[in-house]
Amino acid sequence: MFCLGRTELRAGSLPLARRFLHASNVLRLPPGSNKPPTRRKPDKINYNTQPFNDVPDSEHINYRRVTANDLESLTEPPTEVKMLVRDFIEDSLYNPNYGYFPKQVTIFTANEPMEFGKFRDSAEFQEAVAQRYASYGLDKEGPGRQIWHTPTELFQPFYGQAVARCLVSEYLLKYFPYEDLVIYEIGAGNGTLALDILDYLQEEYPDVYDRTRYTIIEISSNLAQMQREKLCGKHPCVNVQHKSVFHWETLEAAPCFFLAMEVIDNFAHDMIRYDLRTLEPYQGLVTIDANGDFSTYYTRVTDPLISSFLQLRRHLSHPPPLSRLLKSSRAFRTFYTNLPFAPNLSAPEYIPTRLLSLLQTLRKYFPRHRLLLTDFSSLPDTTPGVNAPVVQTRVQNTTVPTSTLFVKQGYFDIFFPTDFERLRDIYEDIISQPPPPPEGTLPTRVSPLAMNTSSLALGSDFFSSYHPKNRRAPLDGVTSSSGLPVGERKSSVFTHAEFLETYADLQQTRLRNGENPLVDFYQNVKFLF
Template structure:
């Protein structure tokens, strides 16, 4: 199963000022490290005395991961030297980074101008494939086009994946028969629109099949990546010209406008790249927050656990039910309008009892972690604090929203005593020695022509996973599974409808969603295997 991939190991070669990973972590007593040593804001720095003979900068884990992924200068999603996505095989590889070449290509022009049928836009001839193995082999050929290319369901199953999302929005807005409230406008916001494929597929479908709805549609993409923002301008140019699509180069968290109308908010594979925090809870219920420091002497990253002070971490721990008050019936359990618990001081004093709930029991790995922590030792977990910020942003700026969110629900990264670890990967390009030896024998000399050595057939692309997220910044795709059951709990406590009542939500597997809304027959292979329904089995939709 394939997902966007990337990372590097060892010393930092791209930026001497950025240290690299170390597996060590410091768990220092409160008497040595005072609680006020934390850093709150991204990119800020502060000298911290560890009680030893060195001083370093520290940042929360979410700050470290966010900076690694989204820094405007060196962040992974803003890098200019890699292919961004698996796209249609008729598009040349260099087009992913050389936008000037796109203008003169007839196929690309037809794609942009909506002159192709939906079937002609499919990236694989699914009906011609024999079975699952044939599908995986063909997908692998696309996947190996570049050492840093990556693919997502919205791309692999285009345009019908996006059309399924359009069908869901149409039926939700205009009824199952799509014949109710026909004068109602369709407002859509997409958080992190990738290459613009989802937006283009949705708008193409509305324009061709529901032109009256298309006229009343307003689609907005809020994209933090400068590279992807530029690609969206090209791939969705016609809908931009038609006034149906607006592109914003900004962080969703910095979005200032308040949408008072009913709207859909789409987030396709956004949560997995949301930065997480790392915390440790001991047997007495004391909570420690993890900070990353860089050692200027060794040029390595390390971890240090400090008494929990960060209000976002505390807020998430309460809302998710991971911790609870020692006196749950007291007046201290009230939540303010900013979702702060008045009992934060109890937590800072180390008086909160631990309440490890379903967060740890979603998988065999989670049960193993719970067992390990119960027989001695702290339990360490990565928690989606930025996910909480997004949920709060939805409530604040999109009070009448309907959320359509799709992401990985399982990655198999849990280890004993540690939950929800990220998957950190990179694809490497290797030379096939056997191919070169064959050419040496064929030519009878070791002095080969340049094209004989650099030919793509001499290389293979393989992925490698790393055990730590402490890798050189900007060199990796760090992503997490989403615990959708816990997300439902947090979402229900934060988001209210127009009457102040709790907003409902449901979670369905990707196959269930596609069974109901997709033209699934388009993906049947000769053997009956249907990758739209059977691949990405660890993928779920969150719908509100």
């Protein structure tokens, strides 16, 4: 199945990974040496989780507390440290020296676009894709090259052209000719989506292309260099910024479009569990001992980002993942937790704290943005827990999922599903708050369409007391394309098929039997726009 992108080749079992990736070597000294042989630290890949203890090991409590930023300069994974789960995930995926994305990933790239009209049906099309995968060669022993594809690469250039039609239609309706077309993209991969968008604008809308500014924010140095080589020579309007979006500090005062295409699934999550006696949340921490073994323990929530997410969730009336009986009856909770072998903590729940950081960054530095975001809404083969990730690697050309998050850093892809309906609620609530002015910056400019005197000075309901529920509260001095302060339209959630049926040229990707993989595949993907 190609509905998942990165998990279509799943097969095999965990012992396969262990067999190829465990090693233990003894360093032998020359004859006559009085020193005993020393054992090299095993190069382990899969780590068994330890059972929960009310009182964690005192040695682990005294370990140094670190963040992913603290570990960026290390060339090997750390030992004798502890960190939040999100820092462990970020270090595993993005550490510049041993992280999964800087060192392991190969993005599937079609050297030539598929000729969809030549394929008899979807089975023949999938066989052609499998043959292109096989062209990357066979893996040697140990972790193989981590190859995965995206709809951008698989349906090039038609997927990118659909995104371009979406952007240009909104731009022409609202901003042309008073504003430039300003696009930001995070995690642009090989740069294929940007190339397809800009090629389309250059050919179909040259007047818009001449006013286009395209900025890529890329955390990987290798991918940033690849994007510059692919894009900057052909499209001088491209600017590639090699940095994390979470370190962004430049105000974009103009209206802009912000693209996050299959990016947030790899955003780090925090793990929380609830005390079943009191329903108090506890934050999970990972400890790494001197041998590189992992353990977890839980403390009361003290992290500001976790606290902010839980507070926002309560504000939006998003219930925690606990049974109604546990939440409503204290007597039942007491009875249940006193049963023999009953757990005292709920199942792990993974909360998208880094996604919350992104939304806060958008509100602060991109106050007039329009977000286009797409990613997985559900995933199979996840680890145990609520909103749990898929953790997988490739061994001898076979994708191997694991049953635990705590695996050797840098060798495994870790990606999460997204609840798009809850994301929409969180996003709209955050965007509705007035953005704090960044230090040392000028106030956000008003639109050239605005009148000299803001109509909001007379009250936002001056023209009418009715305000549509699908519109945000209007900003002072910023009017819509109608010239009235009615506010921007709120974001909506679309399935993958709904979005592509609206903006794609479906004739270009239709197979001979009438099937259309552009809309038939990726049924577990949604859009927010």
